[in-house]
Amino acid sequence: MTERCRRLQRTMTASGLHACLITQNVGLYYWSGSMQSGYLLIPAEGESTYYVRRSLNRAIGESGVKTVPLGSFRAFGDTLARDYPELFADGRRPRVGADLDVLPAQTYLRLQEAAPNVELRDGSAVMRQVRSVKSASEIALIETAAKAAAAALDLALGRIREGMTELEVMTILEGEMRRYGHIGLMRMRGYNQEIMTGMVAAGEAAAEPSYFDGPAGGRGLTPAAPQSASRRPIGAGEPILLDIGCCIDGYTIDQTRTAVIGELDDELSRAYDVSERILRRVESLLRPGASPESLYAEALRLADEAGLAAHFMGFGADQVRFLGHGIGLEIDEWPVLARGFSEPLEAGVVLAIEPKFTFPGRGVVGIENTYAITADGYRTLTTSPERLYRLPFHP
Amino acid sequence: MTERCRRLQRTMTASGLHACLITQNVGLYYWSGSMQSGYLLIPAEGESTYYVRRSLNRAIGESGVKTVPLGSFRAFGDTLARDYPELFADGRRPRVGADLDVLPAQTYLRLQEAAPNVELRDGSAVMRQVRSVKSASEIALIETAAKAAAAALDLALGRIREGMTELEVMTILEGEMRRYGHIGLMRMRGYNQEIMTGMVAAGEAAAEPSYFDGPAGGRGLTPAAPQSASRRPIGAGEPILLDIGCCIDGYTIDQTRTAVIGELDDELSRAYDVSERILRRVESLLRPGASPESLYAEALRLADEAGLAAHFMGFGADQVRFLGHGIGLEIDEWPVLARGFSEPLEAGVVLAIEPKFTFPGRGVVGIENTYAITADGYRTLTTSPERLYRLPFHP
Structure with a gap:
């Protein structure tokens, strides 16, 4: 999975994003190796984390990235601040690109409430660009x-x-x-x-x-x-x-x-x-x-x-x-x-x-x-x- | 279709919505009788309009409501103001409930730009409630x-x-x-x-x-x-x-x-x-x-x-x-x-x-x-x- 994450990291950096958040089943599978429900955070630099709602056990068995329980969705912003302090350094509100072309608006709005400390952007173009080149x-x-x-x-x-x-x-x-x-x-x-x-x-x-x-x-x-x-x-x-x-x-x-x-x-x-x-x-x-x-x-x-x-x-x-x-x-x-x-x-x-x-x-x-x-x-x-x-x- | 539209009209009125906008294929079929791509506007009072992108010909043949070409998506707010002047009476910005539980965030954001004259709300609960009772x-x-x-x-x-x-x-x-x-x-x-x-x-x-x-x-x-x-x-x-x-x-x-x-x-x-x-x-x-x-x-x-x-x-x-x-x-x-x-x-x-x-x-x-x-x-x-x-x- 690592080369795929690296390519996304290069592309998001060129697009001015500090991280990408993958929410869709196909994207989760492509970048983690597992298609369980949850959110995959890929920072522009450093290690990815797969926050899994269900099934955590199955995701742990399949995923090639760090895999942890999602915990409280409402506190997702706090979770990110805890796990990725460098993203929030100097009080920065990081620009996080999500797959907004598929994520339902209702979940998008709830995510904005759950993580007011990040600026959610449309990251679908960088994801689609990376995925367009196959191994x-x-x-x-x-x-x-x-x-x-x-x-x-x-x-x-x-x-x-x-x-x-x-x-x-x-x-x-x-x-x-x-x-x-x-x-x-x-x-x-x-x-x-x-x-x-x-x-x-x-x-x-x-x-x-x-x-x-x-x-x-x-x-x-x-x-x-x-x-x-x-x-x-x-x-x-x-x-x-x-x-x-x-x-x-x-x-x-x-x-x-x-x-x-x-x-x-x-x-x-x-x-x-x-x-x-x-x-x-x-x-x-x-x-x-x-x-x-x-x-x-x-x-x-x-x-x-x-x-x-x-x-x-x-x-x-x-x-x-x-x-x-x-x-x-x-x-x-x-x-x-x-x-x-x-x-x-x-x-x-x-x-x-x-x-x-x-x-x-x-x-x-x-x-x-x-x-x-x-x-x-x-x-x-x-x-x-x-x-x-x-x-x-x-x- | 009329009874279904009337039930939605009663429910949206009780929820404080002035209209509903259906974007999802299943909702379009339920309220119009046709599953072509487009947007169905159901006002709290009056006649519905199915704005169709493709295929207009097929939608006209299948739909039980007024069916017209979508025209320019970017001017969708103007189209609504032209077709439903009563919604916008006295400079009101009508509250329009859309199926935000399924509509992708990217389209939701584009819709907000295309129709800044309406206040897009989450109308999915009223739609799901109406659909829960079958004929x-x-x-x-x-x-x-x-x-x-x-x-x-x-x-x-x-x-x-x-x-x-x-x-x-x-x-x-x-x-x-x-x-x-x-x-x-x-x-x-x-x-x-x-x-x-x-x-x-x-x-x-x-x-x-x-x-x-x-x-x-x-x-x-x-x-x-x-x-x-x-x-x-x-x-x-x-x-x-x-x-x-x-x-x-x-x-x-x-x-x-x-x-x-x-x-x-x-x-x-x-x-x-x-x-x-x-x-x-x-x-x-x-x-x-x-x-x-x-x-x-x-x-x-x-x-x-x-x-x-x-x-x-x-x-x-x-x-x-x-x-x-x-x-x-x-x-x-x-x-x-x-x-x-x-x-x-x-x-x-x-x-x-x-x-x-x-x-x-x-x-x-x-x-x-x-x-x-x-x-x-x-x-x-x-x-x-x-x-x-x-x-x-x-x-």
């Missing part, structure tokens, strides 16, 4: 998940029949990935976002717009679960989008393949080819130093050149404005391949890149791979063969 | 989910064999519930809480303490997913806790049964009997007017009388201090059967009541049913037969 062992875990996803995809593709529902295909994928140790969900940082094993969606149901922060949401089961697979039967000749993810030991792969029973019509087939072409072009630019926003701009340019700008990454008012996203412990990590992300890529960044085209009433086609940036380029972590999967009719 | 149609949906859970349990109980892993049994349950339309997760309001289809855990793995806010967490797959089913093989003679949930069309059932291959030893068997006895006693008190905390106190008393206080609802420092919880669109709804919840029960409240006993190194036994409070008592929504399930050996 070799993190990348290896994503590759393990990639193999499980590929095996599940193979199994599902062999079982798809005309008239099966999207949900039935999704259930095959879920069951198979669980066999490999999929934890059952793909963790997502964004508020109100939910995703378990991705989505299977075909034809018009795939093209239905959604609140989900991705290029294709899917119809879902009901307005109370308005994304991912529906109970609509899959028909021949319509694009079947298999956008699936698998999370093993905390790390998630995200990948998409398009299939069809029989043949796609010319327009959708061509759009699928454009999605592969965009992916090839972006791959050719994928290396340390490339700016995420320039990759998005290039993809937009190619989509426009192909006359498909209105269909790219969703349709019309429901388009999303990105081409891909960082992925690791969460599927909406940094950087995003979108405007505003100009920080050059560096080795260790892992990205899911997903050019897709939406045709209302007809479906979504596209492809998605997960990549690790290497010293001189990239490595593809997704192992599923890349093609439009033409499935046989089974009478 | 007949909500209860009917929970019953639908209960039937699916019972069918899945039957299937899984028939397939459990010595040496199968907890995860294998969990996967059978998940697959079967998905066939019935389980959305794939049990929604939970609490920060950092994750649960998909509940848990299957046996023997020592079930008794491992956990961050999870329930009496039994389970070992889980790895420290990165430290609760629910593990890959430990299930042995004969050990308690198998099947604490499962199913969410259909947004509404969730939560239930627990205990099984064993062969026989439990006398101490665990007796503890299981005490859990049933506690449930019977609590049922005898379950009616409008009963106070949630008194039900918890009575359960504690019976556990103590049986000499099992140290094992009740977890063990030692890892005990949780409640007996049950409200359930509906989320599984951690109000009221909680715990100290501090003195508001008398009323007809329509739905509760999952789950007396359980934890024996470190040996397992967890217990039972859980979901109940609806009726005009003169209660109705049990869980349909699975109540008993210690003794499963045959299969050589």
Whole structure:
């Protein structure tokens, strides 16, 4: 854990923070090795402390940092002053960056009351920046998940029949990935976002717009679960989008393949080819130093050149404005391949890149791979063969 | 939707709020009928407005309230002043209650900047109070989910064999519930809480303490997913806790049964009997007017009388201090059967009541049913037969 803490310490110092306070389960796991409930204080200099509410015993067994009982939450400021006197030297009110992008406001306000002696700031950017660069062992875990996803995809593709529902295909994928140790969900940082094993969606149901922060949401089961697979039967000749993810030991792969029973019509087939072409072009630019926003701009340019700008990454008012996203412990990590992300890529960044085209009433086609940036380029972590999967009719 | 909005209007008025602002997906669905991303303003008097970011088209199709584009988030205060001049009459800065128990602090702070003309307050208590009383149609949906859970349990109980892993049994349950339309997760309001289809855990793995806010967490797959089913093989003679949930069309059932291959030893068997006895006693008190905390106190008393206080609802420092919880669109709804919840029960409240006993190194036994409070008592929504399930050996 130490190297991770050191990287956070360097980054917080550059941002003018005296310490970071981690409150979210995924952050706690990343910096301590344990995901129990509590607060992890990482000072800009010195040793971290994991203040645990529950289960202390389990946290002590798992954590790689100093682990102690939280004690009284209301006296948390006093606890910090006792344990970190140097932070409060000369009557200073230290600037402490917390993960305010996920911490509920109610807890934030209570924390302000419990620790009036610290100045709580938004530290989420420094945390996300540090986590965006993965170690070799993190990348290896994503590759393990990639193999499980590929095996599940193979199994599902062999079982798809005309008239099966999207949900039935999704259930095959879920069951198979669980066999490999999929934890059952793909963790997502964004508020109100939910995703378990991705989505299977075909034809018009795939093209239905959604609140989900991705290029294709899917119809879902009901307005109370308005994304991912529906109970609509899959028909021949319509694009079947298999956008699936698998999370093993905390790390998630995200990948998409398009299939069809029989043949796609010319327009959708061509759009699928454009999605592969965009992916090839972006791959050719994928290396340390490339700016995420320039990759998005290039993809937009190619989509426009192909006359498909209105269909790219969703349709019309429901388009999303990105081409891909960082992925690791969460599927909406940094950087995003979108405007505003100009920080050059560096080795260790892992990205899911997903050019897709939406045709209302007809479906979504596209492809998605997960990549690790290497010293001189990239490595593809997704192992599923890349093609439009033409499935046989089974009478 | 109108009755729900009216109940919230009455409750917010009594709490001194001029309006409520709903930001969370489940709240948006409850009060508008649609779960797209955006903000729902419900004034203490007058018509609600759903300001939608994405997908507006889908929200318009689903929502039962006035639905408009969100427009510029930064000008949200101006939008409210334009649409609700009466809220701002005489230069008043209206008190607006938002769901601060779930809204991330970062968004809360941005909302304060975007709408400096309103005083943002914590409105989560009034929202949770209104949602705690279910309509007949909500209860009917929970019953639908209960039937699916019972069918899945039957299937899984028939397939459990010595040496199968907890995860294998969990996967059978998940697959079967998905066939019935389980959305794939049990929604939970609490920060950092994750649960998909509940848990299957046996023997020592079930008794491992956990961050999870329930009496039994389970070992889980790895420290990165430290609760629910593990890959430990299930042995004969050990308690198998099947604490499962199913969410259909947004509404969730939560239930627990205990099984064993062969026989439990006398101490665990007796503890299981005490859990049933506690449930019977609590049922005898379950009616409008009963106070949630008194039900918890009575359960504690019976556990103590049986000499099992140290094992009740977890063990030692890892005990949780409640007996049950409200359930509906989320599984951690109000009221909680715990100290501090003195508001008398009323007809329509739905509760999952789950007396359980934890024996470190040996397992967890217990039972859980979901109940609806009726005009003169209660109705049990869980349909699975109540008993210690003794499963045959299969050589």
